Protein backbone atom coordinates (compact mmCIF):
# COMPACT_ATOMS: atom_id res chain seq x y z
CA UNK A 108 0.00 0.00 0.00
CA UNK A 109 1.48 3.41 -0.95
CA UNK A 110 1.27 6.45 1.31
CA UNK A 111 -1.73 8.03 -0.53
CA UNK A 112 -3.92 4.93 0.03
CA UNK A 113 -3.03 4.43 3.73
CA UNK A 114 -5.61 5.85 6.25
CA UNK A 115 -4.42 9.16 7.70
CA UNK A 116 -3.30 8.72 11.28
CA UNK A 117 -3.10 11.28 14.06
CA UNK A 118 -0.37 11.48 16.67
CA UNK A 119 -1.50 8.28 18.49
CA UNK A 120 -2.31 6.54 15.22
CA UNK A 121 -6.09 5.89 15.82
CA UNK A 122 -7.85 9.23 15.23
CA UNK A 123 -8.96 8.56 11.67
CA UNK A 124 -10.01 4.90 12.07
CA UNK A 125 -13.78 4.28 11.60
CA UNK A 126 -15.92 3.57 14.74
CA UNK A 127 -15.87 -0.09 15.75
CA UNK A 128 -19.69 -0.30 16.15
CA UNK A 129 -22.25 0.83 13.55
CA UNK A 130 -24.59 3.66 14.70
CA UNK A 131 -27.65 1.37 14.31
CA UNK A 132 -26.09 -1.17 16.70
CA UNK A 133 -25.33 1.55 19.27
CA UNK A 134 -28.95 2.75 19.06
CA UNK A 135 -30.23 -0.82 19.45
CA UNK A 136 -27.99 -1.33 22.53
CA UNK A 137 -29.26 1.87 24.15
CA UNK A 138 -32.90 0.98 23.40
CA UNK A 139 -32.35 -2.53 24.84
CA UNK A 140 -30.91 -0.94 27.96
CA UNK A 141 -33.98 1.34 28.28
CA UNK A 142 -36.22 -1.71 27.72
CA UNK A 143 -34.41 -3.56 30.54
CA UNK A 144 -34.98 -0.63 32.91
CA UNK A 145 -38.67 -0.49 31.95
CA UNK A 146 -39.10 -4.23 32.62
CA UNK A 147 -37.29 -4.00 35.98
CA UNK A 148 -39.18 -0.90 37.17
CA UNK A 149 -42.68 -1.43 35.82
CA UNK A 150 -43.38 -5.01 34.73
CA UNK A 151 -41.40 -7.22 37.15
CA UNK A 152 -43.02 -5.84 40.35
CA UNK A 153 -46.43 -6.59 38.81
CA UNK A 154 -45.59 -10.01 37.39
CA UNK A 155 -43.30 -11.51 40.05
CA UNK A 156 -45.94 -12.20 42.73
CA UNK A 157 -48.15 -14.03 40.22
CA UNK A 158 -45.16 -15.82 38.71
CA UNK A 159 -43.88 -17.09 42.07
CA UNK A 160 -47.43 -18.05 43.12
CA UNK A 161 -47.78 -20.07 39.93
CA UNK A 162 -44.54 -21.96 40.68
CA UNK A 163 -44.64 -22.35 44.47
CA UNK A 164 -47.97 -21.20 45.95
CA UNK A 165 -50.81 -23.48 47.07
CA UNK A 166 -52.42 -23.10 43.62
CA UNK A 167 -49.14 -23.63 41.72
CA UNK A 168 -49.88 -24.59 38.13
CA UNK A 169 -46.74 -23.22 36.44
CA UNK A 170 -44.92 -26.54 36.05
CA UNK A 171 -48.06 -28.23 34.81
CA UNK A 172 -48.55 -25.53 32.16
CA UNK A 173 -44.89 -25.86 31.15
CA UNK A 174 -45.25 -29.64 30.88
CA UNK A 175 -48.32 -29.35 28.68
CA UNK A 176 -46.90 -26.61 26.47
CA UNK A 177 -43.67 -28.54 25.88
CA UNK A 178 -45.71 -31.70 25.26
CA UNK A 179 -47.47 -30.03 22.35
CA UNK A 180 -44.22 -28.68 20.92
CA UNK A 181 -42.67 -32.17 21.17
CA UNK A 182 -45.70 -33.72 19.52
CA UNK A 183 -45.65 -31.16 16.66
CA UNK A 184 -41.93 -31.76 16.06
CA UNK A 185 -42.39 -35.52 16.11
CA UNK A 186 -45.14 -35.22 13.52
CA UNK A 187 -42.98 -32.92 11.38
CA UNK A 188 -40.07 -35.34 11.52
CA UNK A 189 -42.23 -38.28 10.49
CA UNK A 190 -43.90 -36.35 7.68
CA UNK A 191 -40.53 -35.21 6.29
CA UNK A 192 -39.21 -38.78 6.44
CA UNK A 193 -42.25 -40.04 4.56
CA UNK A 194 -42.01 -37.23 1.99
CA UNK A 195 -38.45 -38.35 1.29
CA UNK A 196 -39.28 -42.03 0.88
CA UNK A 197 -42.45 -41.52 -1.15
CA UNK A 198 -40.53 -39.01 -3.28
CA UNK A 199 -42.99 -36.14 -2.76
CA UNK A 200 -40.12 -34.16 -1.21
CA UNK A 201 -38.91 -33.51 -4.76
CA UNK A 202 -41.99 -31.32 -5.22
CA UNK A 203 -41.68 -29.71 -1.79
CA UNK A 204 -39.53 -28.81 0.16
CA UNK A 205 -36.65 -30.51 -1.75
CA UNK A 206 -34.71 -33.61 -0.69
CA UNK A 207 -31.85 -32.03 1.31
CA UNK A 208 -34.20 -29.64 3.16
CA UNK A 209 -36.59 -32.47 3.96
CA UNK A 210 -33.70 -34.58 5.26
CA UNK A 211 -32.39 -31.77 7.47
CA UNK A 212 -35.87 -31.07 8.83
CA UNK A 213 -36.47 -34.79 9.37
CA UNK A 214 -33.32 -35.21 11.44
CA UNK A 215 -33.37 -31.93 13.37
CA UNK A 216 -37.07 -32.11 14.16
CA UNK A 217 -36.67 -35.58 15.67
CA UNK A 218 -33.78 -34.45 17.91
CA UNK A 219 -35.69 -31.32 18.95
CA UNK A 220 -38.74 -33.47 19.67
CA UNK A 221 -36.54 -35.59 21.94
CA UNK A 222 -35.27 -32.50 23.78
CA UNK A 223 -38.78 -31.07 24.27
CA UNK A 224 -40.10 -34.48 25.34
CA UNK A 225 -37.33 -34.74 27.95
CA UNK A 226 -38.27 -31.30 29.26
CA UNK A 227 -41.98 -32.24 29.19
CA UNK A 228 -41.33 -35.30 31.34
CA UNK A 229 -38.75 -33.87 33.76
CA UNK A 230 -40.60 -30.62 34.47
CA UNK A 231 -43.46 -32.73 35.85
CA UNK A 232 -41.22 -33.29 38.90
CA UNK A 233 -42.19 -29.75 39.91
CA UNK A 234 -45.94 -30.40 39.65
CA UNK A 235 -47.25 -31.08 43.17
CA UNK A 236 -50.62 -32.37 42.00
CA UNK A 237 -49.17 -35.31 40.07
CA UNK A 238 -46.41 -35.81 42.70
CA UNK A 239 -43.94 -37.80 40.57
CA UNK A 240 -40.64 -39.11 41.90
CA UNK A 241 -37.77 -39.70 39.43
CA UNK A 242 -38.64 -43.43 39.55
CA UNK A 243 -42.34 -43.05 38.70
CA UNK A 244 -41.37 -40.65 35.97
CA UNK A 245 -38.77 -42.85 34.32
CA UNK A 246 -40.15 -46.37 34.83
CA UNK A 247 -42.79 -47.26 32.22
CA UNK A 248 -46.27 -47.83 33.73
CA UNK A 249 -45.10 -46.77 37.23
CA UNK A 250 -47.37 -43.70 37.34
CA UNK A 251 -49.80 -45.51 39.65
CA UNK A 252 -51.80 -42.47 40.75
CA UNK A 253 -52.34 -40.96 37.31
CA UNK A 254 -53.43 -42.94 34.24
CA UNK A 255 -50.62 -45.53 34.39
CA UNK A 256 -51.41 -47.14 31.02
CA UNK A 257 -51.54 -44.01 28.87
CA UNK A 258 -48.61 -42.37 30.70
CA UNK A 259 -46.73 -45.66 30.29
CA UNK A 260 -47.28 -45.51 26.53
CA UNK A 261 -45.67 -42.03 26.55
CA UNK A 262 -42.74 -43.36 28.56
CA UNK A 263 -42.21 -46.20 26.06
CA UNK A 264 -42.59 -43.67 23.24
CA UNK A 265 -39.93 -41.50 24.82
CA UNK A 266 -37.37 -44.32 25.04
CA UNK A 267 -38.11 -45.42 21.49
CA UNK A 268 -37.78 -41.82 20.29
CA UNK A 269 -34.40 -41.57 22.03
CA UNK A 270 -33.28 -44.78 20.32
CA UNK A 271 -34.39 -43.58 16.88
CA UNK A 272 -32.95 -40.07 17.29
CA UNK A 273 -29.59 -41.20 18.58
CA UNK A 274 -29.27 -44.01 16.04
CA UNK A 275 -28.45 -41.33 13.43
CA UNK A 276 -25.06 -41.03 15.12
CA UNK A 277 -24.10 -44.70 15.13
CA UNK A 278 -25.39 -45.53 11.69
CA UNK A 279 -21.98 -46.57 10.35
CA UNK A 280 -21.20 -48.50 13.50
CA UNK A 281 -24.37 -50.62 13.62
CA UNK A 282 -24.77 -51.16 9.88
CA UNK A 283 -27.57 -50.24 7.53
CA UNK A 284 -29.85 -53.19 8.24
CA UNK A 285 -30.02 -52.67 12.01
CA UNK A 286 -30.25 -48.91 11.57
CA UNK A 287 -33.25 -49.31 9.26
CA UNK A 288 -34.91 -51.69 11.70
CA UNK A 289 -34.49 -49.14 14.51
CA UNK A 290 -35.70 -46.39 12.22
CA UNK A 291 -38.93 -48.26 11.54
CA UNK A 292 -39.69 -47.72 15.22
CA UNK A 293 -40.59 -44.12 14.27
CA UNK A 294 -44.09 -45.30 13.34
CA UNK A 295 -44.48 -47.02 16.70
CA UNK A 296 -43.25 -43.87 18.47
CA UNK A 297 -45.91 -41.80 16.75
CA UNK A 298 -48.71 -44.25 17.56
CA UNK A 299 -47.55 -44.59 21.19
CA UNK A 300 -47.34 -40.84 21.66
CA UNK A 301 -50.69 -40.25 19.96
CA UNK A 302 -52.36 -42.75 22.31
CA UNK A 303 -50.44 -41.25 25.24
CA UNK A 304 -51.56 -37.68 24.49
CA UNK A 305 -55.16 -38.73 23.87
CA UNK A 306 -55.32 -40.89 26.98
CA UNK A 307 -53.50 -38.74 29.50
CA UNK A 308 -53.69 -35.15 28.27
CA UNK A 309 -55.94 -32.57 29.91
CA UNK A 310 -56.51 -31.01 26.51
CA UNK A 311 -57.81 -34.23 24.96
CA UNK A 312 -61.35 -33.22 25.84
CA UNK A 313 -61.15 -30.06 23.74
CA UNK A 314 -62.20 -29.86 20.10
CA UNK A 315 -58.93 -28.30 18.96
CA UNK A 316 -56.78 -31.03 20.57
CA UNK A 317 -58.88 -33.79 19.05
CA UNK A 318 -58.62 -31.96 15.72
CA UNK A 319 -54.82 -31.89 16.00
CA UNK A 320 -54.68 -35.61 16.86
CA UNK A 321 -57.02 -36.53 14.01
CA UNK A 322 -55.29 -34.32 11.43
CA UNK A 323 -51.79 -35.49 12.37
CA UNK A 324 -52.84 -39.15 12.46
CA UNK A 325 -54.67 -38.89 9.13
CA UNK A 326 -51.74 -37.13 7.40
CA UNK A 327 -49.25 -39.76 8.59
CA UNK A 328 -51.60 -42.55 7.52
CA UNK A 329 -52.10 -41.01 4.07
CA UNK A 330 -48.37 -40.46 3.48
CA UNK A 331 -47.60 -44.00 4.63
CA UNK A 332 -50.21 -45.43 2.26
CA UNK A 333 -48.73 -43.34 -0.57
CA UNK A 334 -45.26 -44.53 0.34
CA UNK A 335 -46.37 -48.17 0.13
CA UNK A 336 -47.89 -47.47 -3.30
CA UNK A 337 -44.67 -45.84 -4.51
CA UNK A 338 -42.47 -48.66 -3.28
CA UNK A 339 -44.79 -51.27 -4.86
CA UNK A 340 -44.84 -49.48 -8.21
CA UNK A 341 -41.04 -49.11 -7.94
CA UNK A 342 -40.68 -52.86 -7.55
CA UNK A 343 -43.01 -53.55 -10.47
CA UNK A 344 -41.33 -50.99 -12.75
CA UNK A 345 -38.93 -52.06 -15.57
CA UNK A 346 -35.16 -52.02 -14.82
CA UNK A 347 -34.62 -48.49 -16.25
CA UNK A 348 -36.67 -46.87 -13.48
CA UNK A 349 -35.12 -49.09 -10.81
CA UNK A 350 -31.97 -47.07 -11.11
CA UNK A 351 -33.62 -44.12 -9.35
CA UNK A 352 -31.80 -43.23 -6.13
CA UNK A 353 -33.44 -44.85 -3.14
CA UNK A 354 -33.67 -42.56 -0.12
CA UNK A 355 -32.17 -44.14 2.97
CA UNK A 356 -32.86 -41.63 5.62
CA UNK A 357 -36.30 -42.86 6.54
CA UNK A 358 -38.00 -46.24 6.93
Ligand code: HEM
Nearest residue numbers: 175178181182224228261262265300304307308309310311
Ligand atom coordinates in the same frame (compact mmCIF):
# COMPACT_ATOMS: atom_id res chain seq x y z
C1 HEM B 1 -41.11 -40.20 30.22
C2 HEM B 1 -41.99 -39.92 29.27
C3 HEM B 1 -43.29 -39.17 29.47
C4 HEM B 1 -44.01 -38.91 30.60
C5 HEM B 1 -43.72 -39.31 32.04
C6 HEM B 1 -45.17 -38.13 30.20
C7 HEM B 1 -46.16 -37.69 31.06
C8 HEM B 1 -47.31 -37.03 30.67
C9 HEM B 1 -48.40 -36.67 31.52
C10 HEM B 1 -48.47 -36.94 33.02
C11 HEM B 1 -49.31 -36.03 30.78
C12 HEM B 1 -50.65 -35.44 31.24
C13 HEM B 1 -50.44 -33.94 31.47
C14 HEM B 1 -51.77 -33.26 31.68
O1 HEM B 1 -52.40 -32.84 30.71
O2 HEM B 1 -52.16 -33.13 32.83
C15 HEM B 1 -48.83 -35.98 29.43
C16 HEM B 1 -49.50 -35.42 28.35
C17 HEM B 1 -48.99 -35.30 27.08
N1 HEM B 1 -47.77 -35.78 26.63
FE1 HEM B 1 -46.45 -36.84 27.76
N2 HEM B 1 -45.13 -37.93 28.85
C18 HEM B 1 -43.98 -38.53 28.36
C19 HEM B 1 -43.56 -38.58 27.04
C20 HEM B 1 -44.12 -37.86 26.02
C21 HEM B 1 -43.58 -37.76 24.69
C22 HEM B 1 -42.33 -38.51 24.19
C23 HEM B 1 -44.41 -36.92 23.99
C24 HEM B 1 -44.30 -36.43 22.56
C25 HEM B 1 -43.28 -36.54 21.78
C26 HEM B 1 -45.49 -36.53 24.87
C27 HEM B 1 -46.55 -35.73 24.50
C28 HEM B 1 -47.64 -35.46 25.30
C29 HEM B 1 -48.83 -34.75 24.85
C30 HEM B 1 -49.09 -34.18 23.45
C31 HEM B 1 -49.67 -34.64 25.97
C32 HEM B 1 -51.04 -33.97 26.03
C33 HEM B 1 -50.88 -32.58 26.67
C34 HEM B 1 -52.22 -31.95 27.03
O3 HEM B 1 -53.26 -32.47 26.66
O4 HEM B 1 -52.19 -30.90 27.68
N3 HEM B 1 -45.27 -37.10 26.09
N4 HEM B 1 -47.60 -36.59 29.38
